[in-house]
Amino acid sequence: MTGVLRLACIDSAAPPLFNLSEDGLNRTGYEPEVAALVALELGLRLEWIFTAWDNMIAAVHTGAADAVWCGQGITDERMRQVDFTRPYAIFNETVLVRAGDPARAPEDMVGYRVGAIANSTNMALALTIPGIIPVEFGATTDVFGDMIESLRSGEVDAFIDDDVVTVVLGAEPDFDVAFTARTGNRWGVGLAKSNPSLREDIDRVLDILITDGRLLAVWQKWMPDLPFPLDPRENG
Template sequence: MSDLQLIQSGTLVLCSTDIAAPPMTSVVDGVRFGYEPDLGRALAGHLGLELQWVDVRRWSDFVPTLTEKRCDAILCNQAITPDREEIVDFTLPYGRFNEGVVVRTDSPIHSAADLVGRKVGAITGTTNIALAASFTGAEVVEYGSGDDAFHEMADAAVDGTIDAFVDDEIVLPALEATGKLRVAFIAPSGNPYGIAVRKDSDALRTSLNEAIQHLIANGTLAGIWNNNFPTKAFPL
């Protein structure tokens, strides 16, 4: 794999986050758990590479971390969108995910129609912002300047600063488990998630695509999915 032009020879350096968002990703006592960490290990194993993670907390810092060659690829909740494809290249999808609207448990909001005149939060630069902006009559409140925008939004919903917020469906069960928030409704967006690489990383993208195809063909990726999302059908 010497032709992959990795920033560290023999090592695949993946950009992720240590912000807890189970079952997608989380770090407990230095050990990574979740769908994306399991996928990263499987990919590195198939490619015969060591694996290293670089943590990023602000969403806006992911692409600079990649383009400045502090990692080889981003494996962290990156939906494949035309705007992002102008800046980075993506692998084949490793999953498809819907989005959800979260409210306080005692909120009267149950549908998009209930968001008229309401403040709806979302993280800057994500597909969630686009969904929030699509709700007729809603006022979009952007988060992203802090290191933990996800939990800032959750706290804002609990204390009433905002009425609702949008995030990826797959990370929302952990919020409901607090007993303070609930999922008002799910938007069936089915966003494809891919691994982002630099525009000059054709060889790496080709190898990652081959590895993803292999993991799909032999059932490994479906197994990883079912271990982390036992109630959701494997979408690939």
């Protein structure tokens, strides 16, 4: 790096996590604001590299991006591909259906076409629901928007994503929340295994932001109804 922190993510509207970029460069939302604080503490200029969901880790491997900062749950499969920082968020997972759909539990969903992002913790959860037909998403930079429109149009009967973005949609007239699974997925920043120094730098700054309360302040700004899950007394 030469004074720039390049972060890979999709360009999608998934508030309050992140909003669709208005200019292809700048972003708003919880993740972008925390990333901006980290870049500022490191003395680096933040640059977003927009790409498809299934290309984000590859962008880190090829050097097109320095890290993935885009709703990545820390899973064993991903840890084989990249190293993760300490968590900057912890979320549960929610199943969204169309308004009026009676499904309120996994056993209500036999035969349902259930969408989720390919190779995600959400898809892993979908595959535990007996009798569903899994539908993978992820080939575009607006995968979350793709899932919303597919549910609205009837292409799928439900989709799964983290509660931070799906519960908000459940309040809209077109959708209902079926149920939430208390999975407690830990989200981290994914970096190439060949770049341990940057991971250590981001970990150090996240520790500072958690300890001095700035991460809590950003969390409460964007997600005031969700309890802050990170204990400042814990050293990442």
